[in-house]
Amino acid sequence: MRHLIAAALVFGLLGAAPAKTDDKLAIPFEKYRLPNGLEVILHQDRRLPLVAVNVWYHVGAVNEKPGLTGFAHLFEHMMFSGSAHLPDHSADQLLDGIGATDANGSTGYDRTNYIETVPSNHLESALWIESDKMGFLLNNLTQAKLDNQRGVVQNERRQSYEAAPYGLAEEKLWQTLFPAPHPYYGNVIGSMADIDAATLGDVKQFFRTWYAPSNATLTVAGDFNAVAVRALIEKYFGSLPAVSRPVKAEVKPVHLDREVVLKWDEKVGPLPRVMMAWHSPAFFAEGDAAADLLSMLLAAGESALLQKRLVRELEIAQSVEAMQESHGAQSVFHVRVTARPGVDPERLRVETDAVLDQIRQGRFTDDDVKRVQNRYETYFVRQLQKLGGFSGRADMLQTYNHFVGDPGYLARDLERYRKVTRDDIVKFAREVLANDKRAVVIAVPTPPAAAGVQP
Numbered sequence: 001m002r003h004l005i006a007a008a009l010v011f012g013l014l015g016a017a018p019a020k021t022d023d024k025l026a027i028p029f030e031k032y033r034l035p036n037g038l039e040v041i042l043h044q045d046r047r048l049p050l051v052a053v054n055v056w057y058h059v060g061a062v063n064e065k066p067g068l069t070g071f072a073h074l075f076e077h078m079m080f081s082g083s084a085h086l087p088d089h090s091a092d093q094l095l096d097g098i099g100a101t102d103a104n105g106s107t108g109y110d111r112t113n114y115i116e117t118v119p120s121n122h123l124e125s126a127l128w129i130e131s132d133k134m135g136f137l138l139n140n141l142t143q144a145k146l147d148n149q150r151g152v153v154q155n156e157r158r159q160s161y162e163a164a165p166y167g168l169a170e171e172k173l174w175q176t177l178f179p180a181p182h183p184y185y186g187n188v189i190g191s192m193a194d195i196d197a198a199t200l201g202d203v204k205q206f207f208r209t210w211y212a213p214s215n216a217t218l219t220v221a222g223d224f225n226a227v228a229v230r231a232l233i234e235k236y237f238g239s240l241p242a243v244s245r246p247v248k249a250e251v252k253p254v255h256l257d258r259e260v261v262l263k264w265d266e267k268v269g270p271l272p273r274v275m276m277a278w279h280s281p282a283f284f285a286e287g288d289a290a291a292d293l294l295s296m297l298l299a300a301g302e303s304a305l306l307q308k309r310l311v312r313e314l315e316i317a318q319s320v321e322a323m324q325e326s327h328g329a330q331s332v333f334h335v336r337v338t339a340r341p342g343v344d345p346e347r348l349r350v351e352t353d354a355v356l357d358q359i360r361q362g363r364f365t366d367d368d369v370k371r372v373q374n375r376y377e378t379y380f381v382r383q384l385q386k387l388g389g390f391s392g393r394a395d396m397l398q399t400y401n402h403f404v405g406d407p408g409y410l411a412r413d414l415e416r417y418r419k420v421t422r423d424d425i426v427k428f429a430r431e432v433l434a435n436d437k438r439a440v441v442i443a444v445p446t447p448p449a450a451a452g453v454q455p
Contacts, residue, residue, distance in 0.1 A: 025410055025411040025414060026408055026410060026411060027043060027384075027393055027396065027397060027407075027408070027410055028043060028044070029041055029042060029043045029397055029407050029408065030042045030043075030226070031401075031407055034213065034233070034234070034237060034238050035238070035242065036213045036214065036237075036238065036240055036241065036242040036243075037212070037213050037214025037215075037242055037243075037245060038213035038214070038216055038217075038218060038237050038240070039216070039217040039218070039401070040217075040218050040219075040220075040233055041217065041218070041219040041220075041397050041398070041401060041407050042219075042220050042221075042224075042226065042229065042230075043219070043220070043221040043222075043393060043394065043397060044221075044222070044223075044224060044226060045221065045222055045223065045387065045393075046222075046223045046224075047223075048222070048223060048387070049119055049120045049121070049223050050117055050118070050119060050120060050222050050223060050387060050388075051117070051118055051119075051120045051123045051126070051220060051221065051222035051223055051224055052102075052115065052116075052117045052219075052220070052221045052222050052387045052388025052389075052392060052393070052394040053115070053116055053117075053118065053123070053126040053127065053130060053218075053219075053220055053388075053394075054113065054114075054115045054218070054219040054220075054221070054388065054394040054395055054398055055113060055114045055115075055130050055134070055216060055217070055218050055219075056111050056112070056113045056216065056217045056219075056398045056401075056402060057111065057112045057113070057210060057211055057215060057216050058110075058111055058210075058215050058216070058217070058248075058402060059072050059111065059112055059210035059211070059215065059246075060072050060107060060108050060109045060110045060111050060112060060188065061073070061107070061108070061109045061183060061184070061186065061187070061188045061190075062109045062110055062183045062184070062249050062251055062327075062328065062329060063183070063210060063246075063249050064183060064186070064190075066180065066181040067194060067197070068194060068198070068202060068206070069185075069186035069187075069190035069191055069194045069195075070153065070186065070188075070189055070190015070191065070194055070195045070198075071190070071198070071202075071203065071206045072107050072112050072188070072206075072210075073107040073112075073153065073188050073189050073190060074149060074150070074153055074190070074195065074198070074203070075107075075112065075203075075206070075207060075211070076105045076106065076107045076112055077149045077152055077153060078137065078141065078145070078146075078149050078203075078207075079105065079114060079133050079137065080092060080105070081145050081148070081149055082140050082145070083132045083133050083135075083136045083137045083139065083140050084132065084136030084137075084139035084140050085132050085136060086129065086132050086133075086140075088145075091129050091133070094125065094129065095116055095118070095125075095126070095129070098118055098119065098122040098125055098126075099118065099119050099122070100116045100117060100118045100122075100126070101116075101117045101388075101389075102115055102116060102117045102388045102389040102390075102392075103115070103116040103117075104116075104389075104390070106390065107188050108188060108327070109183075109184060109188060109327045109328065109329070110283075110327060110328040110329075110402065110403075111398075111402055113395070113398065114130065114133070115388060115389065115390070115394070115395070116129075116388070117222075117387060117388035117389065120222060120223040120224060123220070123224060123229070123232065124232055124236075127220075127232050127233065127236045127237075128236050130218070130236075131236035131237050131240065134211060134213065134216065134237070134240060135213075135237075135239075135240040135241075137207065137211070138204055138207060138208070141200070141203070141204065141207075142200075143200050146198070146200055146203055150195055150196070150198065153189065153190075153195055154192060154195055154196070156189065157189050157190075157192060157195070160189060161187075161189075163268065164268060165266075165268045165269035165270070166266060166268070166269045166273055166275070166443055167268070168264075168267075169264040169266060169269075169273070169275065169441050169443040170275065170441075171187060172262060172264060172441055173262075173275050173277050173439055173440075173441040174187060174277070174332075176260055176262065176439040176441075177254070177256070177277055177279060177332060177439050178254060179254075182251075182254060183249065183251060183329075184251075184327075184329070184330075208243075209246050210246060212240075212241075212242075212243035212245070213237060213240050213241075213242070213243070214242060214243055214244065214245040215243075215245050215246060217398060217401055217402070218233065218237065219394045219395075219397050219398050220233070220394075221387055221388065221392075221393055221394035221397070222387050222388075249329075251329035251330070253279065253282075253329070253330045254279065254330070255279055255437065256278075256279065256436075256437050256438065256439065257436070257437070258436055259435050259436050259437075259438055259439075259440065260438075260439045260440065261439075261440045261441075261442070262439075262440070262441045262442070263441075263442050263444065264441050264442065264443040264444070265444065265446040266443040266444055266445045266446065267445075267446070269338075269443060269445060270445060271318060271338050271339050271340070271341065271445065272338070272339040272343070272344075272345035272348070272442070272443065272444045272445065273336060273337065273338045273339065273345070273442075273443045274336070274337045274339075274345050274348045274349045274352060274440070274441075274442055274443075275334070275335070275336050275440065275441045275442075275443065276334070276335040276336075276352070276438055276439070276440050277332050277333065277334050277335075277438060277439050277440075278332070278333045278432055278433050278434075278437055278438045278439075279330055279331075279332065279432075279437070280324060280330075280331040280332060280333040280432050281330075281331060281432070282326070282327065282328060282329060282330050282331055283326035283327055283328055283331060283403050284326075284403050284404055284413075284416075287424075287428055287432065288324065288326055288331065288416075289416035289417050289419075289420050290420050290424045290425050290427075290428045291324035291326075291331070291333055291428060291432070292324045292326075292376070292417070293369065293372045293373065293376065293417065293420050293425060294322070294324075294333075294359065294425050294428060294429065295322040295323045295324050295333070296322075296372040296375055296376070297359070297364065297368060297369070297372050297425070298320070298322040298335065298355070298359075299320050299321055299322035299323075299335075300322075300372065300375060301375070303371070304320075305355050305358065305359070305364070306320040306322065306335070306337070306352065306355050307320055309351065309354075309355050310337060310348070310351055310352065310355070314351060315340065316339065316340055316343045316347060316348060316351065317337050317338060317339060317340060317343075317348065318338045318339060318340050319337075319338045320335075320336070320337050320338075321334065321335070321336040321337075322334065322335050322336075328403060333432065333433060335352060335356075337352050345442050345443075345444060346442075349440070349442065353435070356429065356433060359425065359426065359429040359433075360426065360429045360430045360433070361426075362422065362423075362426045364422070364425075365422070366421075366422050368422075369420065369421065369422050369425065373417055373418065373420070376417050377414070377417075380414065383396070384396075396410065400413070
């Protein structure tokens with residue numbers, strides 16, 4: 001479940017009449033392109049004196065080459081380290097000084113984004129900051145800065161994997177699904193070896209290739225004058241040089257044709273955990289919505305099937321999770337179950353499979369499906385109330401624009417979930433979540449002396 005889009009109250013939230021179920025839902029927007037290739041999306045909402053500035057670069061881990069992983073995530077950090085007219089880390093200080101909120105960045109397999117929400121009278125400052133990073137970062141990129149940010153990223157990797165409970169076990173599960181040289185293999189954060197080996201020349205070439213205006217989309221959402229904002233965007237971005245947009249990565253889907261089970265000697269997590277994962281349909285592809293609803297049917301709320309059976313009835317699980325991790329090339333459906341103290345993880349696996357078999361056999365009701373559909377729509381409404389930030393309206397427009405080429409996809413996205421039936425979920429569970437198409441890692445805490453993977 002990623003970039004979920006609020007919809008049910010869109011008309012009320014945007015200043016028109018409340019929407020009925022059969023209304024055409026939409027976030028009003030205008031889209032155009034500058035001569036240098038920069039896409040611009042404008043969404044006007046003048047009720048509060050705030051503006052969200054949201055830049056997506058259409059580059060992520062999927063665009064990296066073997067031996068050069070982690071570059072997109074590295075640049076997420078480099079972009080905050082200073083550019084030609086912004087001394088080291090002064091962008092953060094400037095944004096803090098003008099009262100910005102939600103100032104952040106993130107990297108995925110498919111894109112890298114930078115966001116901030118500012119008082120509307122400081123919109124020009126936010127646009128200037130983002131344009132300076134886009135056009136003049138290399139002017140101020142030194143070996144010392146690369147070394148510094150490389151250390152930051154390596155420390156982040158240690159915190160996320162080596163030092164995190166079940167972090168390396170999760171990585172092993174992921175790499176079993178996507179063996180090298182698949183571009184998903186290295187995870188978004190990349191490998192320690194690749195990050196350490198990156199040269200200043202490698203890093204600069206990556207920036208020149210992917211961080212051009214022609215490979216970026218700027219969204220401005222909130223309280224602005226349409227004529228004035230166009231002039232500001234032209235002033236700060238229009239003079240940046242045009243560069244041919246790089247060729248989009250073509251990634252062929254991979255599949256497992258047998259069950260792969262690995263035993264993992266867990267050094268950080270205190271309790272046994274069973275982790276299952278399957279290849280699943282890409283973001284917005286057929287079956288992606290059914291996967292999201294199934295994940296909620298399994299693990300969201302006290303009445304969810306895994307929660308009810310393993311946590312409350314059998315009392316063998318400390319926690320349960322299920323999610324559809326949606327990506328542009330191919331997605332992954334996860335189930336994670338953490339044992340209570342003293343519980344054999346093999347029993348955990350057997351009982352988890354029993355619940356999955358319940359889904360495959362259709363032993364749940366239409367009311368169960370309606371319950372999770374309503375839960376989704378409630379989430380949609382909550383997200384739509386946000387102007388900026390991750391998954392706010394500015395980010396929603398970017399998500400639709402990037403993945404389906406249409407910022408106005410909101411109504412059709414919501415319809416995907418409303419159309420899912422009980423039979424669709426049964427079909428997904430039978431065809432996608434088959435036992436002979438999955439990877440399983442059983443992580444068991446062991447003494448520090450014995451580490452590794454046992455087939």
